[in-house]
Amino acid sequence: VLWRFVQGRKSSRKAVLLLGLCDAGKTLLFARLLSGRYRDTQTSITDSSAVYRPSQDKSTNVTLIDLPGHESLRLQFLERFKAAARAIVFVVDSVAFQREVKDVAEFLYQVLVDSTVLRNAPALLIACNKQDVTMAKSAKLIQQQLEKELNTLRVTRSAAPTSLDGSATGGPAQLGKKGKDFDFSQLPMKVEFVECSARGSKGEEGEADLEGLEKWLVKVA
Amino acid sequence: ILTAPLPQERGGNNSFTHEALTLKYKLDNQFELVFVVGFQKILTLTYVDKLIDDVHKEFRDKYRNEFQQKGALGLLNGTFDFKDDFMRLLRDAEESSRVRAPTVMKTFEQSLKSQKTVKCMIETRGEKPKEKVKNKKNKGSKKDGTEAVAAPSKTSAGDKQLSAAGDKEELTKDEILQKNREEFFRRHMKAGEKSRSPKPDAQKEKGKKPRVWDLGNSNAKVLDYSNSATNGSAEACPVEEFDPDMALGDKNREPGRLYDLEYESDDEAEEEKVVQNPSKPSVKKGGLGGMFGMLKGLVGSKSLTREDMDPVLEKMKDHLIAKNVAAEIAVQLCESVAKKLEGKVMGTFTTVTSTVKQALQEALVQILQPQRRVDVLRDVMDAQRHRRPYVITFCGVNGVGKSTNLAKISFWLIENGFSVLIAACDTFRAGAVEQLRTHTRRLNALHPPESHGGRTMVQLYEKGYGKDAAGIAMEAISYARNQGFDVVLVDTAGRMQDNAPLMTALAKLIAVNAPDLVLFVGEALVGNEAVDQLVKFNKALADHSMAQTPRLIDGIVLTKFDTIDDKVGAAISMTYITSKPIVFVGTGQTYCDLRSLNAKAVVAALMKA
Numbered sequence: 001v002l003w004r005f006v007q008g009r010k011s012s013r014k015a016v017l018l019l020g021l022c023d024a025g026k027t028l029l030f031a032r033l034l035s036g037r038y039r040d041t042q043t044s045i046t047d048s049s050a051v052y053r054p055s056q057d058k059s060t061n062v063t064l065i066d067l068p069g070h071e072s073l074r075l076q077f078l079e080r081f082k083a084a085a086r087a088i089v090f091v092v093d094s095v096a097f098q099r100e101v102k103d104v105a106e107f108l109y110q111v112l113v114d115s116t117v118l119r120n121a122p123a124l125l126i127a128c129n130k131q132d133v134t135m136a137k138s139a140k141l142i143q144q145q146l147e148k149e150l151n152t153l154r155v156t157r158s159a160a161p162t163s164l165d166g167s168a169t170g171g172p173a174q175l176g177k178k179g180k181d182f183d184f185s186q187l188p189m190k191v192e193f194v195e196c197s198a199r200g201s202k203g204e205e206g207e208a209d210l211e212g213l214e215k216w217l218v219k220v221a
Numbered sequence: 222i223l224t225a226p227l228p229q230e231r232g233g234n235n236s237f238t239h240e241a242l243t244l245k246y247k248l249d250n251q252f253e254l255v256f257v258v259g260f261q262k263i264l265t266l267t268y269v270d271k272l273i274d275d276v277h278k279e280f281r282d283k284y285r286n287e288f289q290q291k292g293a294l295g296l297l298n299g300t301f302d303f304k305d306d307f308m309r310l311l312r313d314a315e316e317s318s319r320v321r322a323p324t325v326m327k328t329f330e331q332s333l334k335s336q337k338t339v340k341c342m343i344e345t346r347g348e349k350p351k352e353k354v355k356n357k358k359n360k361g362s363k364k365d366g367t368e369a370v371a372a373p374s375k376t377s378a379g380d381k382q383l384s385a386a387g388d389k390e391e392l393t394k395d396e397i398l399q400k401n402r403e404e405f406f407r408r409h410m411k412a413g414e415k416s417r418s419p420k421p422d423a424q425k426e427k428g429k430k431p432r433v434w435d436l437g438n439s440n441a442k443v444l445d446y447s448n449s450a451t452n453g454s455a456e457a458c459p460v461e462e463f464d465p466d467m468a469l470g471d472k473n474r475e476p477g478r479l480y481d482l483e484y485e486s487d488d489e490a491e492e493e494k495v496v497q498n499p500s501k502p503s504v505k506k507g508g509l510g511g512m513f514g515m516l517k518g519l520v521g522s523k524s525l526t527r528e529d530m531d532p533v534l535e536k537m538k539d540h541l542i543a544k545n546v547a548a549e550i551a552v553q554l555c556e557s558v559a560k561k562l563e564g565k566v567m568g569t570f571t572t573v574t575s576t577v578k579q580a581l582q583e584a585l586v587q588i589l590q591p592q593r594r595v596d597v598l599r600d601v602m603d604a605q606r607h608r609r610p611y612v613i614t615f616c617g618v619n620g621v622g623k624s625t626n627l628a629k630i631s632f633w634l635i636e637n638g639f640s641v642l643i644a645a646c647d648t649f650r651a652g653a654v655e656q657l658r659t660h661t662r663r664l665n666a667l668h669p670p671e672s673h674g675g676r677t678m679v680q681l682y683e684k685g686y687g688k689d690a691a692g693i694a695m696e697a698i699s700y701a702r703n704q705g706f707d708v709v710l711v712d713t714a715g716r717m718q719d720n721a722p723l724m725t726a727l728a729k730l731i732a733v734n735a736p737d738l739v740l741f742v743g744e745a746l747v748g749n750e751a752v753d754q755l756v757k758f759n760k761a762l763a764d765h766s767m768a769q770t771p772r773l774i775d776g777i778v779l780t781k782f783d784t785i786d787d788k789v790g791a792a793i794s795m796t797y798i799t800s801k802p803i804v805f806v807g808t809g810q811t812y813c814d815l816r817s818l819n820a821k822a823v824v825a826a827l828m829k830a
Contacts, residue, residue: 153596
């Protein structure tokens with residue numbers, strides 16, 4: 001009975017969350033992974049979830065959950081689903097990255113310092129989407145920029161005035177090691193960067209360029 | 222439309238204007254769909270509401286299976302070929318509105334006439350004639366309802382996404398002709414509600430003397446529409462036994478459906494007493510249906526209707542107002558929550574109260590979450606890199622704590638290693654400059670130049686009293702740039718929002734100097750005034766700015782938070798009005814009393830009983 005109970009608890013984390021800013025391409029990615037077809041999407045205002053069976057490995061399956069990226073909704077949905085997350089796919093718009101780097105980093109920071117996330121340490125994949133556009137930044141560049149930005153955020157967040165009931169806003173959790181510059185390898189979870197394109201290089205009718213993403217999903221499942 | 226009203230909990234009002242289009246939308250909470258109809262703002266089309274209702278129904282019925290079985294995959298994979306149906310519905314709706322226009326006049330008169338004849342009998346018969354009148358009206362509106370159902374059912378189809386293009390083409394034809402007809406049409410649709418108002422007038426003419434007693438019993442129902450709670454709470458139970466589909470749409474329809482039961486119990490009640498309490502017969506009926514309703518509510522899935530939620534929402538609204546949330550905001554919030562929950566299927570063993578409370582709590586947390594980043598230090602660092610000072614302006618009405626909180630914020634900035642220049646642009650209030658000078662001296666004593674690499678961390682820039690505030694601010698900023706200060710904090714004089722010349726002066730200061738952050742300082746003790754203050758301040762800033770996109774209030778500083786224990790409603794009012802975040806919270810008069818907002822804690826304090 002105890003064994004069953006423990007097993008039950010473990011397998012309750014079967015979800016893969018799709019997070020990211022607005023217009024990063026989460027819903028399209030979701031649609032592509034599940035159906036292979038291109039759909040016109042609108043800004044999501046609620047979550048969608050479905051079971052995904054990777055095409056390579058038919059036996060395993062994970063539940064993909066697509067959460068809205070809108071600023072006022074994202075934290076609420078994250079609260080709801082973070083306990084069930086086995087892995088997190090953080091979708092980044094590679095084209096608008098230069099402009100949005102601060103917002104991306106802030107959201108990523110919020111996800112990373114969350115106590116539940118730190119405890120469960122789900123695998124993290126940063127998917128640099130929209131690679132079909134010529135101006136897209138490469139995964140390496142995005143990684144460097146994010147590390148720099150998160151480094152700064154660590155300092156500013158911990159220096160922010162303490163919250164009303166005494167709990168610090170930055171949380172007692174310090175991202176990475178104190179003395180050194182922030183690096184993704186300092187996190188307790190596995191972090192990978194992958195390039196992908198939900199739309200596909202041949203326009204709407206063509207296949208999406210999701211190989212790296214799918215391989216990672218198979219690994220995680 | 223998806224990014225603005227819905228997430229921000231402004232979903233109470235179901236129309237939204239964006240550039241040249243007006244969008245009316247309807248939420249289906251059971252299947253989580255949004256139906257949107259867009260049309261040109263200059264047109265007023267009354268069949269739109271019905272259109273959207275019927276489209277909603279037809280779409281839902283047609284694709285119900287897909288939704289229920291396949292969930293998200295169904296949505297993705299299903300092809301929703303509704304275009305033909307939609308065009309058909311749209312054409313029918315237009316035709317029906319045209320056809321119905323001449324007949325509208327007759328039915329309106331009919332209902333008026335019938336009311337008049339019945340009215341003279343009202344004093345003697347008590348409840349009975351009222352029921353008759355109500356029934357007549359309901360029949361009238363039901364007739365229209367059935368006609369309309371056939372017509373607008375098409376139009377709901379293609380509206381999962383904005384299909385403004387298709388609508389626009391249809392609507393450009395004979396607008397002028399339709400406009401007049403729609404006026405009548407609309408009046409007829411509202412006839413159900415409005416025709417009740419001529420009733421009490423006529424009654425007053427007839428019997429002035431007996432009026433004094435009658436006012437208590439029979440007219441309470443007619444005159445008092447806001448009190449739908451008494452009607453609703455009792456009717457809620459029997460309604461469940463009927464198809465939940467009938468629950469949406471006019472309220473008129475429901476008394477019509479239940480009429481049979483109500484009528485019988487009215488007879489019994491009538492015989493007993495002269496003075497009738499309108500809620501009494503319904504309570505009696507409620508007793509029977511209530512048992513079944515409650516059981517059904519506990520087990521199995523029940524979809525929420527407006528009537529179920531109304532009493533709970535009333536209570537919640539009063540609770541919020543008691544916690545110092547502005548009255549209009551509380552009303553709008555409850556409306557939006559109601560819209561969001563209507564038709565939603567509740568899980569097992571959840572009561573209506575708990576669902577509504579949960580939804581309200583989520584809505585409140587969402588309002589308090591900042592829309593944009595609230596990290597002042599990060600922005601200051603950016604400005605530092607570009608070698609220009611970061612300018613923060615404080616504005617607000619008299620006596621809210623601008624100067625005190627300015628000192629606290631400068632203390633915080635100095636602690637984090639930024640040098641601050643305080644610009645004394647309050648040239649009116651006696652002692653304002655001296656106050657800031659004292660603060661500067663104290664801060665310098667706390668953080669002497671020796672401990673910060675030889676530079677003075679805080680300095681005061683002032684030009685005495687009676688000068689132009691905008692000019693002083695401009696000079697202060699250029700001085701800061703020359704001397705290499707990181708942050709400039711501009712203190713302005715307190716001013717009432719109604720004082721037009723002072724508001725102009727403030728707007729000029731902000732427009733000319735283009736500060737990086739405009740903070741509105743508001744005290745937590747303020748009640749309904751907060752709404753007025755913020756609206757007028759924003760309006761003044763928008764009106765007097767020359768630029769295309771005027772600088773409005775960017776953030777709020779909530780002060781004197783230690784004086785309220787849990788009546789924290791002002792926070793909600795302010796963020797709701799401006800949708801800007803609360804950047805700082807002031808909790809006292811010493812330098813360390815500066816906090817940031819914790820949305821969950823505030824909402825918890827707000828919802829605590």
